Structures are given as structure tokens and as C-alpha cells.
Amino acid sequence: MNVSAIHAELEQHFASDLEDIRAFLRLKSISYTGEGIRETADAVAGLIASLGGEAEVVATPGHPIVYGELWQDAPKTLLIYGMYDVMPTDEDGWMAEPFGAEIHDLPNLGPSLICRGAVNTKGPLAAFFAAMRGVQRVEGILPVNLLFAIEGEEEMGSRSFPAFAGQYAGQLKRADVVLFPFFEQDEAGMPSLVLGTKGLLYVELICNGGEWGGPTERGIHGSYNAWVKNPAWRLTQALASFVDKEEQIVVDGFFDRVRPLPQRQADLLSEQIGSGLMDAQVFRDAYAVRRLKDEDDRAAWQRLFSQPQLNIDGLFAGYIGPETKTVLPHRATAKVDVRMVPDMEPDEVLATLRAHLDRGGFEDIEIKVYNSYPWSKLSLDEPAVQAMIRTYRKLHGEVQVWPINPGSAPYYVFERLLGLPYVTGGLGHGSRQHSSNEYCTVAGILDFEKSMVTFLDEFTRGPRAPQGET
The missing domain is CATH 3.30.70.360 (Alpha-Beta Plaits)
Structure with a gap:
């Protein structure tokens, strides 16, 4: 792929892409009330169709799951996992209409898009499709086959997802790896990569x-x-x-x-903490927390992950x-x-x-x-993980490797039920998920789009790392 040309195309087309993302965010899709769920599932199917793919809105005992395919006889296949459901917006303190997708200038962050789902995770989902359309405009075709499994119950514990995965196992297992597109930069701009959840x-x-x-x-x-x-x-x-x-x-x-952290990951964590790459003060400042349970930052990081x-x-x-x-x-x-x-x-x-x-x-x-x-764990040597690390280093220079995500996601479905590796990632920053004034930065959306393009390039042509300790 001509990565630099695609990045330039994304910059030129960004104003239009941003409006498309804002329109998608304005769709209410609240898990626990069901408000807007079907309309948003149909919109996700429309996003898959916008790439030239085929989509099916699959009925479940709960909210529908959108399954899609864009098959191009490429050597490698990505399964795109995502969620279109969001949390309710009943918290006090919203500075803007919770589904208005308004742009406000936030201190130390600049223009930012305020909306439920901006970061978790309708924002990165819509931005992923914008990035893929950019690739198509320059290259004419994507370098990979794409499968899609976009659920509407993640905020309710992914209750229908395991049964769906069993029903569609034959189709899903054609993937080489699962990609969960997400904004992974913190408030200071540092990207992170998680090795499980x-x-x-x-x-x-x-x-x-x-x-x-x-x-x-x-x-x-x-x-x-x-x-x-x-x-x-x-x-x-x-x-x-x-x-x-x-x-x-x-x-x-x-x-x-x-179980203790694998020794290799424990050593890497200790090295990152010792070098100052992991800075807990960024968290304290961003979340208005004056004191952690552990006064020593090294102990705090180790507790978080182990x-x-x-x-x-x-x-x-x-x-x-x-x-x-x-x-x-x-x-x-x-x-x-x-x-x-x-x-x-x-x-x-x-x-x-x-x-x-x-x-x-x-x-x-x-x-x-x-x-x-249950939990899920991933190898540092997984080729898609290494491709994402190379992406971060090319575009940002540094990356934090987290032994595990302190939150939860249904990755066990891929690891245990389907036998598929996975990776979460992307540049871009957003925060305040599950809280008032959830946001993502406008500049971060463009950075994310570029990172998805670079990841595709690294994944499709990068060296295949040997499998090692998990």
C-alpha cells in the first residue's frame, strides 16, 4: 500500500469523515433500555455496505449482532470485532447534549467531540470504516479480507455473543486474527497495548x-x-x-x-516502570484522584495488572x-x-x-x-500484536505494553471458543467512558484513521514473529 498517499487522502477528506462519524454517534443505542438499538444495528450494516461488503443483522434473544463480509481473495483475513451499544446517560454534569456529538474546546486537549459512545466504542468503530474507505479511494481495494462481528450487548456482558460465535464459527474461523479498533492513547498522548483482559x-x-x-x-x-x-x-x-x-x-x-504474571511480561513491566514510561500521575490528574491504594507507583502498576x-x-x-x-x-x-x-x-x-x-x-x-x-491472555509474540507495536513506534515513537486490560471484554470467545488471536489498538485519545462528558479529541480521530492504515500495512507485509511465552 502507498501509506503516505492514503494518509494524505484521509487528511484531505477528514472534514467529511468527521461529519459521518458525528452522525453515527447521534444514533442512540442504549443497552439497558434498548432505545435506538435496531436503528443503530441497521446503520452498522450500512457501514459494511459502504465498503462494498455484505451484512446481516442477526437476531438473538437480546440485541442483534451485525455479521458482515468483504471477501476479496486476499492472503490474510481480519475479523473486526466491535460494539454499537452504549451506557445510559443519566449522570449529572453533562456540558452538552449526551447524543449531540457537539465539538467543544477542552482544556489541554483542544477541540473534542462530546458524546456517549465517542470513545466506548462507536467513535473508533465509525472511524475505522472511514479509514477503510480512504484506503479504497487510493488503492481501489483493501489488502485484506474483512469479516465483521459487531454486537449490541457488550455493556450488558455480551450475553448473546458466545451463542452467536458458536452459530457462525465456520465463517469466523476463516480469520487469521481479530482486531478490536480502539483509541488507545492516554491524556499525555502515550499509546498502550494490552495482552489480554x-x-x-x-x-x-x-x-x-x-x-x-x-x-x-x-x-x-x-x-x-x-x-x-x-x-x-x-x-x-x-x-x-x-x-x-x-x-x-x-x-x-x-x-x-x-497466577503471577509471566516472567517475560513481569520483566517488561518492571523495565517500563523503571524507565518512567509508565507514569501514574497521568491517571491521577485525568481522573481527579489524589491518592492511589499504593503510595509507591511501582506497586500500584503491578497491582493493576496482576x-x-x-x-x-x-x-x-x-x-x-x-x-x-x-x-x-x-x-x-x-x-x-x-x-x-x-x-x-x-x-x-x-x-x-x-x-x-x-x-x-x-x-x-x-x-x-x-x-x-472469564479472563483471556495473549502472547506478546503474536504477529498482529507485533504489527500494532510497530505501528505505534512508527507513528508515535513509544508504546506502553500492558500485561492485561484492567477492564473486561469478551475476548475469551475468540481465544477459547474460536481459537483465534486478537489485538486491540489504534492511536487517538478519548476518555470519561461510563461517565458524563465522554469525549474523544478531533485530532485523535484522524490519528486513529492513519494508524489503522499503517497497521494494515504492517500486518500484511511485516515479518512474522515466532510464537513464544503467553
Whole structure:
């Protein structure tokens, strides 16, 4: 490919591409309400058709998955994974209409596109198609075959994706590698590459009034707490028993299956920390966090990549409206997520939580599972990973290699069910996903488009690295 000519074409065509991306972002596609889901799935199918491909909107028990093909008898095939669903926008503090895709000048970032899905992940998805159209305008044809599996339930734990992968396994296994296009530069401009992802267990703990005490049918006047126990107190006591005062997890058996980082990756992480390539201050500044759990940055980075977490996402009980209303609730709930590292498995972790509650006398507290899927791990020597590293070094000069993604994604479907390697990547910066004022920088979108072109070039003609330690 004539990479420099394609980059120049993308620059010349960028104003038009940006408007196309903004139009796609304005489509509401909220997982938990279903608002705009079908319309956005149809729009994704349209994006595949814009490349000359064929697309199918596949019905599932949940939201549809868009499957597509652009087959050109090329030597190599990429499976493009993505998601068109987004989180709700009910947070306070939005500076712009959450689906307006408005451009605002953000401090230290410049012109930025404010919209739910701007970074997670409708923005990079739409920008990927813009980049591919740029390749076609210059080259006439893409250097790879493309398959597409774009889901609408990632924010709900990818509930329909494993069954879809089984149904379409014959088609999907034709791919050499899976690419998840994503903006991977942090606020300081440093790109990162992840070698896998933590697993996810998302549960709700429910404490109802019952034989132990508490109202059983409805909330009652708060003054009766003198007589009647409160489910909110009981639930918070149960939650507090999971950790010590420093939030270190104290659940028996929780860490039994935790596998240390592979030595090669541990050494690389230590080298990057020691050289100053990994700077935790960037995170503190960007997320308005004054102090990490570990005061030593080396320990903080190592914890992030090698240890599981148990996090309270929300607590709900009684009256939470304005001003006052005294009430003793009959139910209290907490939403909790666990991020699991190799070799932890969701069912085993769930069993340790259940046993811990039972030992503590909280047998009545119900655990309701919403999402559950395992971790996945990738080799540093995977050719697509090396191609992405070369891409970053060509266009930026440096790259952070992360042993694992602290968040979660259904990569186990590719690794365990389909036997396919994968890579996540792309230049460009965005942040505040799952929060108000989610954004991506305008300049970063163009950088991302260029990085996708460079990655295609590196992937199709680059040296094939030997498989090694995972």
C-alpha cells in the first residue's frame, strides 16, 4: 500500500469523515433500555455496505449482532470485532447534549467531540470504516479480507455473543486474527497495548427483611428503627466484611487461583516502570484522584495488572430523593463487580463470595448474577500484536505494553471458543467512558484513521514473529 498517499487522502477528506462519524454517534443505542438499538444495528450494516461488503443483522434473544463480509481473495483475513451499544446517560454534569456529538474546546486537549459512545466504542468503530474507505479511494481495494462481528450487548456482558460465535464459527474461523479498533492513547498522548483482559463477574447483593429482622413487605417509618433492624445496616456490614480498612480483599479462597504474571511480561513491566514510561500521575490528574491504594507507583502498576478487584458500583436503599423523608426500608441492594486475573474462574469466585457470606451469618443475603465471563491472555509474540507495536513506534515513537486490560471484554470467545488471536489498538485519545462528558479529541480521530492504515500495512507485509511465552 502507498501509506503516505492514503494518509494524505484521509487528511484531505477528514472534514467529511468527521461529519459521518458525528452522525453515527447521534444514533442512540442504549443497552439497558434498548432505545435506538435496531436503528443503530441497521446503520452498522450500512457501514459494511459502504465498503462494498455484505451484512446481516442477526437476531438473538437480546440485541442483534451485525455479521458482515468483504471477501476479496486476499492472503490474510481480519475479523473486526466491535460494539454499537452504549451506557445510559443519566449522570449529572453533562456540558452538552449526551447524543449531540457537539465539538467543544477542552482544556489541554483542544477541540473534542462530546458524546456517549465517542470513545466506548462507536467513535473508533465509525472511524475505522472511514479509514477503510480512504484506503479504497487510493488503492481501489483493501489488502485484506474483512469479516465483521459487531454486537449490541457488550455493556450488558455480551450475553448473546458466545451463542452467536458458536452459530457462525465456520465463517469466523476463516480469520487469521481479530482486531478490536480502539483509541488507545492516554491524556499525555502515550499509546498502550494490552495482552489480554481481566474476566468479569457482576452481581447484585440483595438484603430483604425477614426472619433475621427488618420490615418484610414495605418500608416503614424511620422511628421504628428503635424496634426493627434495618436491611441497609445489614447489607453494609456484609459488604464491609469483604475487605479490611485498606480495601484489601479478605475473602477466604479468593486469591487461591491467582497466577503471577509471566516472567517475560513481569520483566517488561518492571523495565517500563523503571524507565518512567509508565507514569501514574497521568491517571491521577485525568481522573481527579489524589491518592492511589499504593503510595509507591511501582506497586500500584503491578497491582493493576496482576491482582483481581472487588468493587462496589452502587448502593440502593430507602429514600434517596431531595430534602428529608424518614423511612426504614424493607430492602437494600448493592451492585458489585469482580475483575478476575488468570487463572480465576467466575463460578469459583462466586462460590467464595457465597461461602464468605454464609460463614459471616449472612445466609439470607441473595446474590443475583447479571454478567459473568472469564479472563483471556495473549502472547506478546503474536504477529498482529507485533504489527500494532510497530505501528505505534512508527507513528508515535513509544508504546506502553500492558500485561492485561484492567477492564473486561469478551475476548475469551475468540481465544477459547474460536481459537483465534486478537489485538486491540489504534492511536487517538478519548476518555470519561461510563461517565458524563465522554469525549474523544478531533485530532485523535484522524490519528486513529492513519494508524489503522499503517497497521494494515504492517500486518500484511511485516515479518512474522515466532510464537513464544503467553
